[in-house]
Amino acid sequence: MKIHKPYVIHEDRDHKFVWLGLDESDYERGVLTNQYLIVDGDKGILLDPGGYFVFERVFKNLKDFVKPENIVGLFYSHQDPDVIGAMNLWLDTCPNAKVYISEIWERFIPHLGMSDPSSSERIVKIPDRGMEFKIEKNQVRAVPAHFLHSEGNFHLYDVKSKVYFSGDIGAAIFPKGKWSLYVQNFDEHVKYMEWFHRRYLPTRKALDVWLKRVKELDIKIIAPQHGSIFEGDNVKKFINWLDKLDKVGIDLME
Numbered sequence: 001m002k003i004h005k006p007y008v009i010h011e012d013r014d015h016k017f018v019w020l021g022l023d024e025s026d027y028e029r030g031v032l033t034n035q036y037l038i039v040d041g042d043k044g045i046l047l048d049p050g051g052y053f054v055f056e057r058v059f060k061n062l063k064d065f066v067k068p069e070n071i072v073g074l075f076y077s078h079q080d081p082d083v084i085g086a087m088n089l090w091l092d093t094c095p096n097a098k099v100y101i102s103e104i105w106e107r108f109i110p111h112l113g114m115s116d117p118s119s120s121e122r123i124v125k126i127p128d129r130g131m132e133f134k135i136e137k138n139q140v141r142a143v144p145a146h147f148l149h150s151e152g153n154f155h156l157y158d159v160k161s162k163v164y165f166s167g168d169i170g171a172a173i174f175p176k177g178k179w180s181l182y183v184q185n186f187d188e189h190v191k192y193m194e195w196f197h198r199r200y201l202p203t204r205k206a207l208d209v210w211l212k213r214v215k216e217l218d219i220k221i222i223a224p225q226h227g228s229i230f231e232g233d234n235v236k237k238f239i240n241w242l243d244k245l246d247k248v249g250i251d252l253m254e
């Protein structure tokens with residue numbers, strides 16, 4: 001099992017979109033997760049920072065790109081343990097970071113037991129319609145993706161790099177040894193995604209609403225929280241695949 005170093009998936013002068021590495025042996029402990037960092041100038045925002053057991057690796061890798069005190073945002077797509085599990089540690093180690101999370105999950109966050117109760121004042125509630133905010137001069141957009149799979153769910157579109165962080169959409173669950181950072185052969189890759197999307201997404205309607213929204217965006221790369229990154233033709237292939245995914249969730253219940 002390999003340990004992978006961070007990889008810059010987009011770079012444009014002082015703007016970077018970074019994948020923060022992976023220890024493939026995490027496979028033994030829980031679902032493999034991707035963490036990403038957007039750096040603009042000397043400031044950064046961390047996307048789906050992850051659970052407890054990945055904290056050490058993510059924190060160490062992040063410091064190669066930005067100082068922890070210059071992390072200005074922690075973006076959480078939704079409330080799952082593999083997304084928010086280490087929030088306490090992040091609040092303590094990145095004292096200037098605000099937490100961006102759906103307004104419907106904000107009131108549940110204090111149950112993590114924050115070491116500093118005033119930390120709850122650092123939470124920015126993302127309204128259901130989504131919002132835009134800045135990291136330095138760079139604009140990012142929290143795009144609504146409700147019920148995919150969480151009831152209050154957001155993705156993050158980085159306007160400058162055109163990288164779209166898609167949370168659990170695009171997730172792939174690999175058998176041991178099959179992980180790859182980028183999707184190599186889309187048709188082969190489908191078998192690692194299909195079960196996840198059919199079982200975790202509750203209804204086709206949520207997909208249709210979201211697909212309409214993302215088709216209006218200029219997307220170069222789709223970066224999911226689990227599995228492999230879609231680039232070039234694979235972005236379109238992935239969108240088309242979701243378009244044709246006939247039944248998910250309750251449609252399949254008997």
Ligand SMILES: [Fe+2]
Binds near residue numbers: 168
């Ligand atoms: Fe999830």
Ligand SMILES: [Fe+2]
Binds near residue numbers: 167225
């Ligand atoms: Fe997840």
